[in-house]
Amino acid sequence: MSDRTAARSGSLLEAEQLTVGYGAAPVLRDVGLTVAQGSITAVLGANGAGKTTLLRTLSGLLRPTAGRVVLDGQDLRGVKVEQMVRRGVAHVPEGRGVVTELTVDENLRLGGLWRHDRADAKRALDEVYELFEPLARRRRFPGHQLSGGERQMLALGRALVGRPRLLLLDEPSLGLAPRVTAQIMGLLRTLRDRTGLTVLLVEQNVRSALSVADTGIVMSLGRVVANADAATLRDDEDMRHAYLGF
Structure with missing residues (x-):
């Protein structure tokens, strides 16, 4: 078994039956996912699918009304945002925040x-x-x-x-030229291969995301509708037309 394969044999992050809302209506409904250690996982779907809400929940900015988040076997319920950083979770939100x-x-x-x-x-x-x-x-x-x-x-x-051990990255290509987007995606792949960094990537540029991701998670209306390796999603014509827009 190669070092890279070994690094991905276990999960670093798990979400179990997450339900999250900003008001009475939930934005996420019973969302479950597993992110392998040392992998890039792309979270895909149309605007309003719940992708950004998912990242905000995983980073501790939002509290789920049901379900839980587990990092490296530790339940994160009740853990404050600043403690999440100390546990190795870094969140780069949409808009960059410089x-x-x-x-x-x-x-x-x-x-x-x-x-x-x-x-x-x-x-x-x-x-x-x-x-x-x-x-x-x-x-x-x-x-x-x-x-x-x-x-x-x-x-x-x-x-x-x-x-960080886990990088939560929201729409890194937003507003960037294709050449710069390619550079950013290449850097993510370099980080994964060089340091073993685990990345959960929310991205509207589906082709770019799937070009560097190991796994893809497709969301629609607050639910996970597909979870498969990136190549499978890229080659699934029905899935592409129904949810991914290409």
């Missing part, structure tokens, strides 16, 4: 403020600059002077400075 008044370097350092091992925090920062060369060239630039692609790299880099 602090535009701060420099690239200052933004990245925010990602490691909670860490006590300062030497390793410095190593993590250096590794991010090595991975994202455009950021290294612009480390003294304020966030508002970056391109859309550079801001997405910065949001990703800030999450990685905290050395």
